[in-house]
Amino acid sequence: MSSIDVPVRDGGFGKTSRRDNWWVAPLLTFMGLGGFLVYANWAAFQGNHYQYGPYLSPMYSPLLWGEGSHAWFGPGQPSWWPSFIPFSAALLILWMPGGFRFTCYYYRGAYYKAFWADPPNCAVGEPRKSYWGERTFPLLIQNIHRYFLYLALLFIVVLSWDAFKAYQFEDGWGIGLGSLVLTINPILLGGYTLGCHSLRHLIGGRLDILSKSPARAQAYDCVTCLNKRHMLWAWCSLVWVAFTDLYVRLCSMGIWHDWRIL
Numbered sequence: 380m381s382s383i384d385v386p387v388r389d390g391g392f393g394k395t396s397r398r399d400n401w402w403v404a405p406l407l408t409f410m411g412l413g414g415f416l417v418y419a420n421w422a423a424f425q426g427n428h429y430q431y432g433p434y435l436s437p438m439y440s441p442l443l444w445g446e447g448s449h450a451w452f453g454p455g456q457p458s459w460w461p462s463f464i465p466f467s468a469a470l471l472i473l474w475m476p477g478g479f480r481f482t483c484y485y486y487r488g489a490y491y492k493a494f495w496a497d498p499p500n501c502a503v504g505e506p507r508k509s510y511w512g513e514r515t516f517p518l519l520i521q522n523i524h525r526y527f528l529y530l531a532l533l534f535i536v537v538l539s540w541d542a543f544k545a546y547q548f549e550d551g552w553g554i555g556l557g558s559l560v561l562t563i564n565p566i567l568l569g570g571y572t573l574g575c576h577s578l579r580h581l582i583g584g585r586l587d588i589l590s591k592s593p594a595r596a597q598a599y600d601c602v603t604c605l606n607k608r609h610m611l612w613a614w615c616s617l618v619w620v621a622f623t624d625l626y627v628r629l630c631s632m633g634i635w636h637d638w639r640i641l
Contacts, residue, residue: 391495394504395586401500404605412486419473423625426467428631429624433545434557437564439469441537449541479502479531479619480617482524483578485609525577536573538565554641557626564616564623574605 381478408456422429422438429439435449442449444457445468457468480486491497538561544554545561555630571605581596583599590596605612 384487391504393499393554395500395502396638397500397502401503404500405493406495408489411614411617412490412493415621417626418621419477421622422628423469424465424467424468425628428628429468431557431627431630432549432555433547434555434561434627434630435541435544435635437538437541437568437620438473438533438624438628440541441472442468443471444468447542458595475530476478479524479527479572480613482521482527484524485613487521493541506609525581528572528575528577528581531575533570535565535569538568541565548636553616553639556638556640557630559640560626564619567612567616567619570605571609571616574602574607574609574612577604578602579606599638 384530419438422436429436430447430449431441435442435447439445440449441451443451444453444455446454460466487619492499504633542558542562542565545558546554546583548555548588579599579602583592586592589599626635630637
């Protein structure tokens with residue numbers, strides 16, 4: 380059968396035959412991810428105002444070293460921390476959830492377009508002629524996503540425990556607005572993490588006949604259900620992590636006042 384090559388773009392960065400506003404999606408992605416990265420780095424290097432009463436910011440959880448009752452190994456900073464580097468408890472743990480998101484199948488497709496313009500969008504000219512595949516550095520590290528998944532699953536457990544502790548006030552059990560904020564956080568993160576493509580493959584992707592394993596087939600269907608909205612879970616959980624940190628931070632600074640519901 381004969382075939383012909385049909386060009387989809389006329390060479391050069393941004394060149395395309397598309398007539399729609401193809402640049403809107405990568406621009407919004409650039410602004411959204413860029414804004415989160417700026418805020419997350421700023422919050423991580425502050426090293427303070429990350430807890431208020433029973434509330435602990437998810438950007439500092441688990442709190443390995445730090446102040447307050449949430450610290451696992453005691454107050455202050457570890458003895459092995461280099462003296463010439465300002466200490467922040469967030470720097471000890473953020474690389475784990477950060478690595479999970481950075482290597483996420485959805486996010487890599489999003490920031491390839493938004494940040495690297497590789498390509499800026501479908502059928503749109505790229506700023507380079509060479510192919511930047513995932514067999515060379517730095518894209519080679521994308522292949523460790525499955526290992527970051529195991530760490531991310533542990534974080535869901537830790538953040539769920541933080542949400543449970545958010546109802547334990549000094550005068551007993553209660554419900555504050557912050558309690559609900561911290562409770563929503565692991566729910567959204569759970570929806571994002573449990574819908575991971577790697578988890579879906581881990582559960583049932585290697586089976587030839589999935590129906591022969593009813594339990595795994597049911598789990599596979601549950602992960603698939605979440606995976607269908609993976610982009611929505613990814614963005615909602617990302618925004619809520621930042622908002623949760625902001626809520627705890629502003630309450631700690633006395634700018635916001637936590638509303639005690641019960």
